[in-house]
Amino acid sequence: MVSTRVDSECWIPPSGxxxxxxxxxxxxxxxxxxxxxxxxxxxxxxxxxxxxQLYSLATPNGQKVSILFEELEELGCPFSYDAHFVNIxxxxxxxxxxxxxxxxxxxxxxxxxxxxxxxxxKLFESGSICLYFAEKYGKFIPENLAARAxxxxxxxxxxxxxxxxxxxxxxxxxxxxAEQKQARxxxxxxxxxxxxxxxxxxxxxxxxxxxxxxxxxSLADIMIFPWFRQLSHGYRHGSGLFAKVFLGVExxxxxxxxSERVEARPAVGRGLRVCNFRESExxxxxxx
Ligand SMILES: N[C@@H](CCC(=O)N[C@@H](CS)C(=O)NCC(=O)O)C(=O)O
Numbered sequence: 001m002v003s004t005r006v007d008s009e010c011w012i013p014p015s016g017x018x019x020x021x022x023x024x025x026x027x028x029x030x031x032x033x034x035x036x037x038x039x040x041x042x043x044x045x046x047x048x049x050x051x052x053q054l055y056s057l058a059t060p061n062g063q064k065v066s067i068l069f070e071e072l073e074e075l076g077c078p079f080s081y082d083a084h085f086v087n088i089x090x091x092x093x094x095x096x097x098x099x100x101x102x103x104x105x106x107x108x109x110x111x112x113x114x115x116x117x118x119x120x121x122k123l124f125e126s127g128s129i130c131l132y133f134a135e136k137y138g139k140f141i142p143e144n145l146a147a148r149a150x151x152x153x154x155x156x157x158x159x160x161x162x163x164x165x166x167x168x169x170x171x172x173x174x175x176x177x178a179e180q181k182q183a184r185x186x187x188x189x190x191x192x193x194x195x196x197x198x199x200x201x202x203x204x205x206x207x208x209x210x211x212x213x214x215x216x217x218s219l220a221d222i223m224i225f226p227w228f229r230q231l232s233h234g235y236r237h238g239s240g241l242f243a244k245v246f247l248g249v250e251x252x253x254x255x256x257x258x259s260e261r262v263e264a265r266p267a268v269g270r271g272l273r274v275c276n277f278r279e280s281e282x283x284x285x286x287x288x
Contacts, residue, residue: 024177032091037103045097048082052133055086055098056108058276060226060234061163064126065108067222067271068133068140074267077137083274083284112136127159130219140219147213154205154212154220158227162198166227169195170235173243192247195231199252202228206254210261217262225262226272228255 006012014020021035034040047053054069056062072079086092086107093105102109102124110129115121123129134141142148172187202224205212212220235243243249250256262268270287273279279286 023180032089037105039096039099040091040094041096043092043095043097045101046084048084050080050082051112051114052079052081053111053113054081054083054108054274055101055110056083056275057086057088058272058274059107060166060230061106061126062108062275063226063272064223065110065129066274067226067268068130068219070267070271070274071222071265072133072137072139075137075139077139079133079137085275085277085280085284087277125159126163127155127223130223131155134219140217140222142213142216142218151213151218151220155223157201158220158223162202162224162227165191165194165198166230170230170243173246174235174237178238196247199228199231199247199249199255203252203255206258211258217265221258221262222268225259225268228259229263229272232256232259 017035024033045053045055052069054065056066058066066083069079069081073081086098086109088107092098093102093107098109099105101111101122104124106124108124108126108129110123112121112123112132121132123132131141142151169188169191172184172191176184176187209215211217212224231243231247232249233244237243237246263272270285273286275284276286282288
């Protein structure tokens with residue numbers, strides 16, 4: 001059994017967690033969280049004319065879905081969607097219309113109004129949304145069981161490891177309360193190391209392949225690309241330091257080449273921009 005030091009030099013938990021929550025309440029990002037689920041207010045979601053309604057934001061989790069949607073449209077599938085902004089900084093994910101689709105209050109969420117037997121299907125979790133539409137149209141997903149299993153390995157790796165760990169790194173590197181220096185050091189070290197290790201996993205897989213599964217671009221590439229890009233082009237600390245430099249992302253040469261290959265696809269370029277606040281005055285699909 002591992003023994004834990006408990007003395008005056010050590011961190012000792014208060015009797016309950018609420019005191020610790022209070023210490024984060026002034027922080028824009030930490031302060032939005034509460035230990036309970038459910039709607040915090042009423043708001044009916046907007047609904048457009050397309051069969052599929054997407055409620056999202058251009059974060060890596062949102063981009064996985066919008067890239068797939070743009071790819072399906074580009075292939076000429078009988079598919080179209082309306083995209084609606086959800087301002088997570090303002091807490092719109094906690095309003096009743098959104099919670100009715102996603103009880104977990106996170107973007108992306110989606111409704112397919114033309115589901116099986118013409119019934120609407122509510123969808124949440126980016127991986128579940130992507131798999132539903134890839135299966136519905138039989139695209140970006142191998143038919144062969146073994147190849148499909150190989151793809152699932154990567155999809156679950158993305159959802160269980162790459163996304164959450166990279167996201168926690170980003171939280172401690174960019175968003176956590178500025179004055180909590182020791183907590184940030186530890187969080188950045190723990191998740192930074194894991195983010196690097198996951199990049200190394202990806203880099204090794206891509207050492208002799210064009211795409212994650214070989215020669216064919218698949219849902220695995222669509223879902224893994226946005227989170228790698230968040231490290232290579234995204235997270236930037238207020239001091240100006242980019243995660244790319246801080247974590248030494250240049251060394252993942254195979255992954256960087258793959259990432260450029262994926263990003264060169266026109267549908268990917270558009271999918272990255274869906275529900276992008278920086279271009280919000282032009283609408284949720286700013287190229288239109
Ligand atoms: N596992 C979920 C994660 C979704 C997620 O974390 N979304 C973030 C934005 S990237 C969000 O909505 N955050 C708002 C909040 O935490 O309140 C998925 O892949 O869909």
